[in-house]
Amino acid sequence: MVLVFRRLSRTSKRNVLYSILFVFVFLYFSGLWSRFFERPFSEFDYPLQGAIDGLVEKLIEGHPPLIQAINPYHGINLLITSPGKCSTRPGEHLRLVYLIKSAAGNFARRDAIRNSWGFEQRFSDVRIATVFLVGTSSNSKVARAIEEENRMHSDLVQADFVDNYYNNTMKTVVGLKWAFEFCPNARFYFFSDDDMYVSTKNLLRPALDFDSDSNFELYSGYLWSGSRPMRHVFSKWFVSVTDYPFDQYPDFIAAGAYVLTRRALLKLYYGSLFTRPFLFDDVYLGIIAEKLKMKLTHSKEFHFFKKEYDVFGYRYVVTSHGYGDPQELLRVWNEQKTAGNA
16 A cells, blocks of 8 residues: 555645545544444443442432532522522422523513413412523623512522523523422422423323322433434534543433422432533433433423424423424413413
8 A cells, every 4th residue: 555655646645645634534523533432332331430329319318428529510609599489388388390491681581481381370279489590691781681580570590600502501400409409398390491382281280190209200301212422523512522432322301391200309419419510401411310220201292392383282282392482482372271271
């Protein structure tokens, strides 16, 4: 091969070198090169290395931690906590808490949710609480508007980090921490993005089957199984082999909408203390669940993509993605409420 290369003309040699360079650049940026260095998922482990399920069970039982937490996100300062949101009389429980991940500037979306599926007095005999998880904004007008919004509604949980897409894991950990510290008396915790249609009625209906069992563990939503890390360098979801060396993700529930029982929330909260953060919040919770041997439940009525709308077709829908237009959300939810489906 070397001898053949030496016999080529200077121009031909240059073309060969350019071709080789092109192939290597293509392999690198397309992510194909990284695939050669991936480890099989059968070898999965993730810092904190080793099993943590026994440690978490001890914490749930009230024992002090034997090792130090490694997740720095738990040290994020909470600027707004809405501390009275989950206040109840002795022996009383909330049935459902909505924790809605919302970008700082999405005021109209939050108002639409307050006036639709997040309305806390939707059912007179069911205690519901709604909070919005937000970060901070460098825009002074947005920052002042958030302060005014919280004075009006007292339903914001704001943490001291800049609000952007790649900080969603921070926002999720803040939500787990807030629910653990400020809302210990709820049966169910529903995490959602602010561009979702949700039917509270359909969400609560199956919950009645195990509402009285405080030890029931449920982590349910739209389940992804067998997903592979995106190695394409220019992808929004790019993950390097250094950050995640395995050829497959654990099973995970899509972050747009999922429901947890109290026990499941406790396990994810304590598990997050001892699990290094990951860029994407749904995969991160899937990693924790894998380390804790939690069972994830797929619900066909949690729609990851936007389900085509008609009044009857949404009869059993719990969630549908793609409702970033506040007016569309209000229209659809009011139609479903009139039809008895929301």
